[in-house]
Amino acid sequence: MMKVKNLIKVYNPETIPVHAVNGISFEIEKGDFVAIIGASGSGKSTLLHMLGLLDLPTKGEYTINNLNIVKLPEEEKTLYRLLQIGYVFQEYALVEEMTALGNVSIPLIMQGKSKKEAEKLAKEALDIVGLRGMYNRTEDQLSGGERQRVAIARAIVAKPKILFADEPCANLDSKTSEQVLEVFKKLNHELKLTIIMVTHEEWHIKYADRVIKLRDGVIEYDKRKNH
Amino acid sequence: MWKDVKVGFVLASNTLKRGNKKTTIFTIIVLALIFINFVFLPAMINGMQGIFINTMTDYVYGSITIEPLEDHPYITSADTLLKKITSVTGVLAATKRLGAGATITYKEKYVGSNIYGIIPGEESQISKFQEVMREGDFLTEMSRDEIVLGNYVSGEEGGPELLKGLGGVTTGTIVNVTYNNGVTKQYKVKGIFKGGSEVSDTVALVHFKELEDILGVQGQDKASTIIVKTNIIGIEPEVKEELIYLGVKEKIDTWQEKIKDVLKDAMQIFSLLTISSRVVGMIIAVFVLFMMIYINTVNKRKQIGILKAIGITEQSIIYSRIFMSVFYAIGGIILGSIILLFLLLYFKENPIHFYETMSFSPVLEPNITIQALLSLLITSFFAGLIPAWLVTREPILKSIWGR
Ligand SMILES: Nc1ncnc2c1ncn2[C@@H]1O[C@H](COP(=O)(O)OP(=O)(O)OP(=O)(O)O)[C@@H](O)[C@H]1O
Ligand SMILES: [Mg+2]
Numbered sequence: 001m002m003k004v005k006n007l008i009k010v011y012n013p014e015t016i017p018v019h020a021v022n023g024i025s026f027e028i029e030k031g032d033f034v035a036i037i038g039a040s041g042s043g044k045s046t047l048l049h050m051l052g053l054l055d056l057p058t059k060g061e062y063t064i065n066n067l068n069i070v071k072l073p074e075e076e077k078t079l080y081r082l083l084q085i086g087y088v089f090q091e092y093a094l095v096e097e098m099t100a101l102g103n104v105s106i107p108l109i110m111q112g113k114s115k116k117e118a119e120k121l122a123k124e125a126l127d128i129v130g131l132r133g134m135y136n137r138t139e140d141q142l143s144g145g146e147r148q149r150v151a152i153a154r155a156i157v158a159k160p161k162i163l164f165a166d167e168p169c170a171n172l173d174s175k176t177s178e179q180v181l182e183v184f185k186k187l188n189h190e191l192k193l194t195i196i197m198v199t200h201e202e203w204h205i206k207y208a209d210r211v212i213k214l215r216d217g218v219i220e221y222d223k224r225k226n227h
Numbered sequence: 228m229w230k231d232v233k234v235g236f237v238l239a240s241n242t243l244k245r246g247n248k249k250t251t252i253f254t255i256i257v258l259a260l261i262f263i264n265f266v267f268l269p270a271m272i273n274g275m276q277g278i279f280i281n282t283m284t285d286y287v288y289g290s291i292t293i294e295p296l297e298d299h300p301y302i303t304s305a306d307t308l309l310k311k312i313t314s315v316t317g318v319l320a321a322t323k324r325l326g327a328g329a330t331i332t333y334k335e336k337y338v339g340s341n342i343y344g345i346i347p348g349e350e351s352q353i354s355k356f357q358e359v360m361r362e363g364d365f366l367t368e369m370s371r372d373e374i375v376l377g378n379y380v381s382g383e384e385g386g387p388e389l390l391k392g393l394g395g396v397t398t399g400t401i402v403n404v405t406y407n408n409g410v411t412k413q414y415k416v417k418g419i420f421k422g423g424s425e426v427s428d429t430v431a432l433v434h435f436k437e438l439e440d441i442l443g444v445q446g447q448d449k450a451s452t453i454i455v456k457t458n459i460i461g462i463e464p465e466v467k468e469e470l471i472y473l474g475v476k477e478k479i480d481t482w483q484e485k486i487k488d489v490l491k492d493a494m495q496i497f498s499l500l501t502i503s504s505r506v507v508g509m510i511i512a513v514f515v516l517f518m519m520i521y522i523n524t525v526n527k528r529k530q531i532g533i534l535k536a537i538g539i540t541e542q543s544i545i546y547s548r549i550f551m552s553v554f555y556a557i558g559g560i561i562l563g564s565i566i567l568l569f570l571l572l573y574f575k576e577n578p579i580h581f582y583e584t585m586s587f588s589p590v591l592e593p594n595i596t597i598q599a600l601l602s603l604l605i606t607s608f609f610a611g612l613i614p615a616w617l618v619t620r621e622p623i624l625k626s627i628w629g630r
């Protein structure tokens with residue numbers, strides 16, 4: 001359902017061009033759990049930004065269910081991000097003036113849910129990532145790992161169709177990482193959530209069905225694992 | 228749309244609740260000061276202007292002055308005219324006066340002055356001469372061969388050199404008056420009044436009958452002016468209209484028209500001051516408010532980028548910034564009004580003195596206050612809208628990471 005063809009991203013094309021993504025093609029089916037790996041600077045985040053509609057490709061095609069998603073007007077992209085996509089940034093990105101609960105419930109309110117209902121669902125999502133009892137903390141009252149988990153809760157709270165996660169476990173200890181990855185696995189199984197996750201850690205890969213390795217902006221290999 | 232407003236509201240209230248309280252308080256204080264700056268100086272000028280208006284209306288000119296047409300030395304049938312005038316609604320009282328130029332002499336000193344023949348009983352409703360007697364008494368119905376002098380005519384012990392007048396004559400002194408028609412007469416000074424301004428204090432008063440004799444118009448029902456007092460300030464033009472409608476042929480001037488002749492320069496300076504303080508106040512208000520909220524919004528770029536990334540609409544974000552800045556503006560207006568109230572009360576208790584006799588307190592002008600209110604609100608609206616609009620148009624990643 002998700003199809004990328006010859007995707008290219010060149011930063012600073014006018015001054016010192018950086019070919020961060022240099023012609024990438026693949027197809028991802030609904031319900032796939034894909035791990036993207038590669039050395040630092042290989043273009044993983046750049047690719048994920050484009051897939052998550054946060055940045056425009058310089059060239060190439062990107063369709064979801066045959067819809068040319070790159071060409072959508074800005075408002076529809078926003079709506080798409082709200083309803084279909086969950087995104088976990090490599091650097092946790094919370095709204096600092098909101099509590100954990102506020103951060104997680106705001107997309108639901110944007111979707112039209114009442115504040116009460118939004119907060120109920122947000123609490124559930126925060127419980128899932130192990131933050132029960134920290135609902136009312138603001139960014140400065142949370143550790144790096146806790147912030148990242150708030151960001152994860154926010155990404156999954158609205159039951160998106162696709163989850164993009166850029167090194168979601170980078171700031172987490174191995175136990176919490178495992179919990180988070182189990183949550184991903186569960187959502188992947190139960191809700192057929194498509195997950196595309198960038199990671200560094202070898203052992204994270206076992207949660208994925210498929211591994212795409214990047215090198216210098218191109219795919220070095222693309223392997224489907226057999227369970 | 229409704230969702231956008233709702234989310235905007237949630238975002239704004241979060242920012243206000245959890246955002247930097249110091250920034251909020253500081254912003255509101257600055258806005259309060261802007262509001263005061265906008266309103267207070269014009270109020271001062273307004274209060275000061277009030278003195279001049281009082282000076283005009285309280286002594287020589289009244290609310291409305293009626294004078295004979297050109298080429299006519301007197302108003303004729305003055306009493307009939309007076310009856311007509313007092314029947315008009317809005318007219319509190321009216322009286323007739325005779326006037327003549329004269330030179331007043333005492334020993335070697337002399338001053339030129341306008342002498343008015345007045346009816347003491349009626350004047351009390353029209354002018355304040357008798358309220359500002361520096362010494363002696365005001366004229367009575369029985370006053371003949373008696374004169375009351377303005378402070379600048381009598382001169383004052385220790386007063387300014389320029390305004391020495393007769394060098395400090397006192398009550399009981401006999402002065403010589405030579406009228407412009409050549410008649411000379413001696414008067415006993417009955418009292419001296421001090422209204423505090425040149426307009427009031429350069430004249431002298433005698434009884435109406437006294438001047439009738441001097442001018443040779445006894446019993447002819449003539450007057451040089453008729454002074455009208457309205458019961459509230461501001462209705463003078465309507466009363467004038469009504470008088471014209473009732474067939475008054477004489478020259479009718481409201482004090483607003485008179486003041487243009489008498490205090491032309493002063494009034495021009497005042498209106499210039501008012502306008503410039505208004506314009507400056509407005510520019511400062513708009514500029515500072517805009518800058519503060521602009522900087523505030525630009526500092527929130529990262530958050531705005533994150534919000535967009537998770538699917539919050541640009542409209543919601545823009546609404547939230549508008550809500551916030553309007554909130555700041557309302558906060559500033561409320562705080563400003565409270566401070567202003569205290570300032571006004573303070574100055575009411577402690578009026579500002581100038582010269583010796585004049586004092587004033589700032590008087591709020593409703594127009595300017597409304598203008599200040601509206602311009603603060605409108606500016607805050609745009610100060611919320613424009614930077615938010617600019618920032619939300621940025622690419623998401625640029626907002627978040629600044630590149
Ligand atoms: N905004 C940008 N402007 C210019 N160059 C950029 C920009 N963002 C990334 N790059 C460059 O593009 C290349 C790919 O960056 P990217 O962030 O995608 O790598 P990554 O695989 O995510 O690395 P890491 O594992 O360290 O997160 C790098 O050489 C990086 O320096
Ligand atoms: Mg990266």
